[in-house]
Amino acid sequence: MPELPEVETVRAGLAPALTNAVITAVEVLDARSLKRHQGGVEDFKATMVGSKILAVVRRGKFLWLPLELPSGRSGFHQIAMVGHLGMSGQMLLRTPGFTDDKLTRVIVKATAEDGEEIEFRFVDQRIFGSLAIDELIPTADGLPGGFSDGLEIGIDGKLNWWVNLIPASAAHITRDPLDQHFDQKFVLDKFKKKNSGIKRVLLDQQTLSGIGNIYADEALWRSKLHYDQPASSLSSAQARDLLAHVREILAKAVAEGGTSFDEQYKNVNGESGYFAVSLNAYGMTGTPCKRCGTLIKRDSWMNRGSHFCPKCQKLKG
DNA sequence: ATGGACACCTGTGGGC
């Protein structure tokens, strides 16, 4: 479910509450949500409790919280709690005692920087998402691992230790189109080399990250491209146009708090985003194309759906 | 390299 705009909405919501918060307790209601954690439930709890959250960082659809271990246990470890929302994950901020969240899998209790007691709840219907402790390793390009909140420079004027690091489990994810170090030439070169359909390439998190089924369909609709058009067949102008649309759509969706159309995407306060009203293709099967009036079609594609205008988005060549 | 199938899961809505 959540793609870059939804994950960024969550990140931006978590950051003010969790930065410099100290974890006091962890409750694991369903161990399957920790399946990507090497070491089991007790190990996860032992590492988390007492640690301080230094920031909330995002690349593509991955989020991580660099952790400062309590003194005496710090050693040389550079670690973070890595979270992924999968298809149905939510990260909610609650005050203790709030009881309305169904399908809660993990609760992290913490004392915020201002002294308030807060709860971070990981809610996930399908359990494709996960939380895990992971090692932070240097980024391949030596640049910041992801987007955070301008906390890169510490109070001493130096870069914080976690800035140019990335969780080992997310190191294969390339930069997303909203990353200030996004390498457009790298992506355009990949397009030229790939004969796969352009939608498949847009969804490949090792080509560019953050795009999922909604925003792929939306970007292709705006660019008048068919999902199976080979990436290598795009002209340079078409490829650049497509990336411009991708950026524009992602930025607009972030500004509107993401896309919500059921109970499966909510921000940290349990509220829906507003981008759904801007959708032109995704989920619009059978409604008139807003450009030409032809009915939007849904094709089964890669075990999911592809929504497009059969007239505006014809396969060419 | 590339495409396809499938595994991991639960919940909802439509048709009969």
Place this chain on the structure above:
DNA sequence: TGCCCACAGGTGTCCA
């Protein structure tokens, strides 16, 4: 009301 099927914002792996 119940049952069955299709479908859902993702990722990783295995196989032709």
